[in-house]
Amino acid sequence: MSVIPADLRYSKSDEWVRVEGDEVVIGITDYAQEQLGDIVYVELPQVGATFAPGESFGVIESVKASSDLYAPVGGEVTAVNSALESDQQPINSDPYGAGWLIRMRPSGEEEELMDAAAYAAYLEGRAH
């Protein structure tokens, strides 16, 4: 069973959002990393890039597949987890911690995000 922390919010495309002060931290969920399997490559944006909600901000590649990463909120990128360029393993082993992807200063626009209970129900629905 995938880990779904209660204090985060979730997108339908399996990104999580954590609010930290006036910024947000974004990553992919435990479910997403499980589905992808061994992650071998990640392409992240430059600091300063801006994205609209739902826009692709990067790519994550496993042995089998390539998946786009979608911005759950709109805004400007303030930091990227550049350690992932050389070692992507944290995305698999610690998706909510060391495997974070980017920080953003949100513009206020966002996708329709779910709380943990709604995301759990959403995953349950997808399994059938």
Place this chain on the structure above:
Amino acid sequence: MLKRTPLFEAHRAAGARMVEFGGWEMPVQYSGIIEEHHAVRQGAGLFDISHMGRFMVRGPHAMAFLQHVVTCDVSAIPIGQSSYGLLCKPDGGIVDDIFIYHVPDEFLVVVNAANRDKDWAWLQEHARGFDVELEDRSERWAMLALQGPAAEALLVNAEDAETAELGNLPFHGVALTSMFGVNVLIARTGYTGEDGFELFFDAPHAEMLWTRLLALGAPGSVKPCGLGARDSLRFEPCLALYGHEISETINPYEARLGWVVKLDKGDFVGREALAAIKARGPARRLAGFEMVGRGIARSDYPVLALSGERVGHVTSGMPAPTLGKPLGIALVPTPLSAEGSEFDVLIREKPARARVIKMPFYKPRYKKA
């Protein structure tokens, strides 16, 4: 409703992630594709390949019939041996790639799972006029593959005296043996680029054999492996995969499988077209490439000539686990297939440079006498 092999419950119990593949619900991975891949390159891995099609061909005209429908020379396969072959359409396109095992009194033909119905119909249609009997044994038999450099030593220690003879089974050899008290047709074949064996046996024994084979050697010596590792393992030695490197719109010369086409063996379906293609040379060909630019080329990504014109497509591509870099195979105009040629792969709308390198990427380590 997706079809399931006799090992469906065993896969779930082993923690496999199941996916749809060619109409079947199959394990894509257990512990992880990369771990399973390395297990087969370094030790041994066990695959459930019961989804593949298994047809028996027998009767007075069995050999003549097979000579008529496949491109390889079936008369050159002695009893106790097997051969890779192709079914081709009259225009030379590939209906399927198959394996033919010559066992006493009959031939066993193993076909791709997704093509099973199509191949069965194709064989039936071309059997007219031959005194031959076809039997679809796909449901009655299960099929496992134990692959890797440790496979022989592990199987020799399997519970049964007859398996000790396995060390003498030649590359592509096939023999009837018994293992764990069950009759097993065993062949030194596989599709991973490693030494290994494929086992055919009555379906009700599937769980018992799966469990006993996984328990061979020290704990953890034999890893269960899924379709993910099967694909990455066949990709590195550049073994063709139907729907990717080969299809009804790709001919054997384009796929660099000219060695499987024996034009001098007599007439067969597709011979005329294939002789013509060989004589003029294929206009496009498979080329193995490494990425010079950043990114991973995937199946179906467009290939652009350096002029920017779209000239082909990627047939398979991934980060090769043994070689540690992203590699790919593409169908491109023949001049571009030469080693050292460069082209661009369109990765998410952005061209990334690729350079043609020698195939296979990984040299198979078959045990040949």
